[in-house]
Amino acid sequence: MAARRIVVTSGKGGVGKTTTTANVGAALAQRGQRVVLVDADIGLRNLDLVLGVEKRIVFDIVEVVEGRCQLRQALIKDKRLENLAILPAAQTRDKTSISELQFAEVINQLAELCDYVLIDCPAGIEHGFRNAIAGAAEAIVVTTPEVSAIRDADRVIGKLRERGLPLRLIVNRIRPEMVRSGDMLSVDDVTDILSAELLGIVPDDPEIIDTTNRGEPIVLQPEARLTAIYQKIARRLEGEIVPFTSLNPPGFLERFFGKAG
Amino acid sequence: MFDFIKKLFGPEPSSVTARERLRLVLLSDHLSLAPDVVESLKLDLIEVISRYCEVDIANCDVTFEQQEKQVAMLANIPILGMRSRQAPRAPEPPPAPAPPPASTSPAAAQSTAQPQPSSPKAGAGTGAPRRRRRRKPSGGVNPAPQAT
Amino acid sequence: MHDVIPQGATDAPPKARGRAIVVTSGKGGVGKTTTTANVGAALAASGAAVVLVDADVGLRNLDIVMGLEARVRHHVLDVLEGLASVDEALVSDKRVPSLKLLAAAQTREKDDVDTAAFRDLIGTLRDRFDYVLIDCPAGIEMGFANAIVAADEAIVVCTPEVSAVRDADRVVGLLGDGRKVQLIVNRVRPEMVRKGKMLSVDDVNAILRLPLLGVIADAPDVIISTNKGEPVALDAASPVGSTYRAIAERISGTRSDEPELPREKSFFEKLFGGR
Numbered sequence: 001m002a003a004r005r006i007v008v009t010s011g012k013g014g015v016g017k018t019t020t021t022a023n024v025g026a027a028l029a030q031r032g033q034r035v036v037l038v039d040a041d042i043g044l045r046n047l048d049l050v051l052g053v054e055k056r057i058v059f060d061i062v063e064v065v066e067g068r069c070q071l072r073q074a075l076i077k078d079k080r081l082e083n084l085a086i087l088p089a090a091q092t093r094d095k096t097s098i099s100e101l102q103f104a105e106v107i108n109q110l111a112e113l114c115d116y117v118l119i120d121c122p123a124g125i126e127h128g129f130r131n132a133i134a135g136a137a138e139a140i141v142v143t144t145p146e147v148s149a150i151r152d153a154d155r156v157i158g159k160l161r162e163r164g165l166p167l168r169l170i171v172n173r174i175r176p177e178m179v180r181s182g183d184m185l186s187v188d189d190v191t192d193i194l195s196a197e198l199l200g201i202v203p204d205d206p207e208i209i210d211t212t213n214r215g216e217p218i219v220l221q222p223e224a225r226l227t228a229i230y231q232k233i234a235r236r237l238e239g240e241i242v243p244f245t246s247l248n249p250p251g252f253l254e255r256f257f258g259k260a261g
Numbered sequence: 262m263f264d265f266i267k268k269l270f271g272p273e274p275s276s277v278t279a280r281e282r283l284r285l286v287l288l289s290d291h292l293s294l295a296p297d298v299v300e301s302l303k304l305d306l307i308e309v310i311s312r313y314c315e316v317d318i319a320n321c322d323v324t325f326e327q328q329e330k331q332v333a334m335l336a337n338i339p340i341l342g343m344r345s346r347q348a349p350r351a352p353e354p355p356p357a358p359a360p361p362p363a364s365t366s367p368a369a370a371q372s373t374a375q376p377q378p379s380s381p382k383a384g385a386g387t388g389a390p391r392r393r394r395r396r397k398p399s400g401g402v403n404p405a406p407q408a409t
Numbered sequence: 410m411h412d413v414i415p416q417g418a419t420d421a422p423p424k425a426r427g428r429a430i431v432v433t434s435g436k437g438g439v440g441k442t443t444t445t446a447n448v449g450a451a452l453a454a455s456g457a458a459v460v461l462v463d464a465d466v467g468l469r470n471l472d473i474v475m476g477l478e479a480r481v482r483h484h485v486l487d488v489l490e491g492l493a494s495v496d497e498a499l500v501s502d503k504r505v506p507s508l509k510l511l512a513a514a515q516t517r518e519k520d521d522v523d524t525a526a527f528r529d530l531i532g533t534l535r536d537r538f539d540y541v542l543i544d545c546p547a548g549i550e551m552g553f554a555n556a557i558v559a560a561d562e563a564i565v566v567c568t569p570e571v572s573a574v575r576d577a578d579r580v581v582g583l584l585g586d587g588r589k590v591q592l593i594v595n596r597v598r599p600e601m602v603r604k605g606k607m608l609s610v611d612d613v614n615a616i617l618r619l620p621l622l623g624v625i626a627d628a629p630d631v632i633i634s635t636n637k638g639e640p641v642a643l644d645a646a647s648p649v650g651s652t653y654r655a656i657a658e659r660i661s662g663t664r665s666d667e668p669e670l671p672r673e674k675s676f677f678e679k680l681f682g683g684r
Contacts, residue, residue, distance in 0.1 A: 147282065154290065158294065182277065185279055186276070189280055193283055
């Protein structure tokens with residue numbers, strides 16, 4: 001049976017699409033699903049960096065489309081998770097190098113080889129975005145609880161709904177202590193404003209920066225706080241009903257000693 | 262809950278401000294992304310007003326504007342004159358598929374209205390030539406006036 | 410400030426031309442719009458005539474960061490297509506009279522912008538303002554190309570993360586040699602740098618090799634200020650605001666010191682100051 005084809009998008013840049021794609025993909029792979037991650041950000045690729053495979057790229061998606069290599073030759077298997085592979089973007093081309101049709105065709109071919117295709121969408125709503133959604137049958141919209149991000153997410157949701165793509169929302173980088181003091185919009189605020197179904201709530205956690213520096217998705221650390229969160233997202237994607245984690249801010253002592261919750 | 266806090270402590274939490282600003286800006290964004298909806302609304306509005314007034318349809322304009330605390334619809338509907346005074350009308354019948362036969366009195370009123378336009382013309386004061394108005398077919402509430 | 414060009418000089422415009430500076434990054438979400446808003450506000454607050462131009466067609470945010478979203482009536486494309494004059498499109502800031510905004514179109518696309526017309530528009534604005542700050546969209550496609558075309562100076566905003574540095578490096582390459590390019594490093598967390606979990610400013614600039622305008626600490630102030638639509642640069646009590654004000658002074662030449670690095674919170678600040 002062909003794979004589920006999910007685009008991870010946001011509108012606004014920098015809200016965590018690539019990190020989400022990498023970690024949700026890795027979490028699914030840890031659960032035994034065969035997962036291919038596709039970097040649709042041609043010209044400014046970053047999925048390879050976040051997964052630590054940037055030195056192993058031989059071919060990219062543009063070369064596949066241009067027939068200069070086979071699809072399988074371009075796929076890079078992850079060395080830590082046997083069910084995970086990535087199809088990198090081209091770095092020195094631009095997004096008009098591929099048409100929507102060509103992109104969709106590649107995704108369809110990938111869908112024959114695995115259980116999940118996750119497409120890391122570039123920021124914006126232009127050519128790169130249209131390519132990325134051309135290959136998808138469903139969407140994950142990532143937003144942070146900030147005004148600009150929500151506005152852009154709203155725009156993207158409008159476009160996804162025009163295309164009839166079912167979508168679910170991940171609210172990323174929430175800071176519970178700021179929500180409590182009234183300085184940050186809450187998850188409920190965000191889902192109300194966007195009228196979208198929630199897939200996951202990911203707290204702000206500076207540890208994630210270290211993992212992207214090292215090219216090691218955080219879900220590879222079983223004890224990390226965010227690992228459990230991404231695992232829950234993966235389970236919800238698989239259809240399980242999983243209650244959302246209560247995000248209490250670290251208590252006084254935790255703050256004192258600097259421990260994450 | 263924050264309303265209570267606001268009263269006690271003064272300035273509202275920034276998340277409350279953010280929520281309200283987003284609500285308005287998204288409403289405004291959605292409206293600007295639905296020009297066909299705005300166009301339909303404009304035509305319906307003109308049609309309703311035309312039942313009471315003669316309207317300069319070609320110069321009608323309906324826009325939505327975001328203001329500090331709300332999104333407002335601004336309609337500019339140039340009025341050329343009132344429709345002739347008639348005996349107080351029965352309330353509008355619900356939209357019927359076909360004009361009821363008992364509408365001879367409005368029809369008669371329409372035909373008596375025909376010579377009247379000379380006064381709106383004088384009253385309009387714009388100097389614009391009197392237009393042949395063709396009313397957009399409505400839901401069958403009133404028979405459309407025939408062009409003279 | 411600027412050299413005054415004598416009247417009657419045949420090639421020169423009657424007034425000293427304003428500076429056109431594009432604020433760019435490559436990577437999205439690193440703080441371009443926030444930087445444009447705050448640097449602009451700080452420059453205007455010290456007396457300069459400043460116009461902020463939002464080049465992010467389709468996903469505009471400069472208006473909402475400035476708190477001016479309710480006042481936008483016309484946008485850049487209206488001006489370029491002759492549907493509105495520049496004056497009709499300019500929005501005055503609520504707080505600083507010499508600060509104006511030219512918003513992007515929300516419902517159009519970046520390809521709709523005619524590059525030559527946009528360049529001419531920036532030229533017109535330079536004749537009227539001391540500073541034209543252009544908020545560049547993320548990416549390196551048409552939106553980026555249009556935004557940089559009319560600017561002879563650039564500010565690259567970068568966070569200390571590998572993806573952001575990689576993208577900034579690409580952008581620096583595309584900006585070429587003809588422009589004055591300077592760097593702002595945003596969202597630095599000094600305690601993480603100390604623990605080796607975050608790139609340092611030196612790490613970032615070892616790759617980008619640009620003159621440094623400023624280093625901004627990661628702080629919740631910015632989120633709160635965007636919620637309210639009030640740039641932090643106008644808040645005398647905000648440390649981030651003070652950093653932006655210093656950056657503005659370096660841009661205008663009022664100040665030429667080396668930027669300070671944000672310091673870690675002290676033990677007591679952590680104990681009693683929460684985040």
